[in-house]
Amino acid sequence: MDLGGTGRDRRRAATLAEIKAAARRLLVDGGVAAVGLRAVARELGLTPPALYRYFPSHEALIGALIADLYDELTSALMQLQTTDESPDLGERLYLLANGLRNWGLAHPAEFALLFGTAVPMADAADHNETPGHQAAMRFGNVFKELVAQVWHWKPFPYPPDELLGAELIAQLTAESEHFQGMPPGAIYLSLTYWTRLYGLICMEVFGQLHWVLPDAGAYFEAQLREIGEALGLDCPPAEQ
């Protein structure tokens, strides 16, 4: 490791990292609104226009921050899996779910930046190839791949096609290649797992569950057990 060298591009990379670190710092205590171009510049003793040598706009800076956060979350979840030695892939899914929740609870501001109100009316069909979007795809693939592994490790029973309807089956079949050849009914159950997990964590982190449950931890555990059993996984029972 030859960090801090005198090379010019290394100095550039260093200040670039400092910028993103300052942006992260401002994000943590102050929310998304607090990470402004001038605030970041002020944080490291620079004048605002200097940042334009590193990012073409404020939006680009936020985008880079988003991409970094996605990658950080992705690698954290992947490391959580590889750490697990047991061959029980269901347990890995359990670890992934809890890992995502714990990350969100530990970093609410970052979580809000990544998952709060994403593209209400942006061009969805268009090829928005922003680095943040690519990082989000890599993040989504972590779940996709694990759930496909779980399926091929121990195929779980899934609802019959008649129960889901022809249109939904058609859509799910089109996505089969992205799920390593899983049948549409199994993809449906996997999607249910993801949807419920995502909704639960968002509601808890964003505080929309506090007005009915003071501590959503026990509720989350119960829900996780429920959706885990829907995938034929045996989960740890609730402690009495």
Add this chain to the structure above:
Amino acid sequence: MDLGGTGRDRRRAATLAEIKAAARRLLVDGGVAAVGLRAVARELGLTPPALYRYFPSHEALIGALIADLYDELTSALMQLQTTDESPDLGERLYLLANGLRNWGLAHPAEFALLFGTAVPMADAADHNETPGHQAAMRFGNVFKELVAQVWHWKPFPYPPDELLGAELIAQLTAESEHFQGMPPGAIYLSLTYWTRLYGLICMEVFGQLHWVLPDAGAYFEAQLREIGEALGLDCPPAEQ
């Protein structure tokens, strides 16, 4: 109705309504960021400081807009129920769920303002008695009351206490009075219904489902059928 009278307080109420109408208009095409104090003033030919005769701050204006939107959504959902003549309360729940979804899809900007990234780090325990919060409570009560009516109309089977764990049961029991005396297990199922519904609609409206399902309508229908059956309700089958 004596609208448009020459009274001074009536003139005040009229311009107040105009302000909120302009804010709503800006919100619809442009998102939350577009509804600025100066933009609203510009919209109705006033100078920015004039608005301070009606709202103490920009934040208060947004708050009033939020409260109005909550009330609009609440009354829309309540009217949807009272319109239903049939004694099948399960169908009313189905109507409520679809009504919420349709409102979100029809008014994505308003939906994002109400349900996107709410209070990531705000004081939750403190008595934040903003009009928006009160309106949100009234909105939540629509679901609470209907689900309690459904329970007393046709009690549905619920998971045994041992399966949920002692801690969760304790929390749910504490909320029993808000659910008209429903047992904790039934409250748990009701909460599951709300959680899944909320998560589903948020993901669809915010476009976080497009990258796997082009049209989430069929998926929503299937999920609604699933969580409806969990409450012992017979839902319309999927059309083939």
Add this chain to the structure above:
DNA sequence: CGTTAACTGTTAACGGTGTTAACTCTAAAC
């Protein structure tokens, strides 16, 4: 080595925002 070019940072300025203070005018109140 000396010159040139690229890069990093600066200052000054523009238009935008929310907000305040001081002032004018009009319409209700006594």
Add this chain to the structure above:
DNA sequence: GTTTAGAGTTAACACCGTTAACAGTTAACG
């Protein structure tokens, strides 16, 4: 008919993202 409260104005402040023109340093090249 005088007084008073309210609605609206202008001017200004501090902040924001962004751009243009300029200075200093540092690498590259003949």
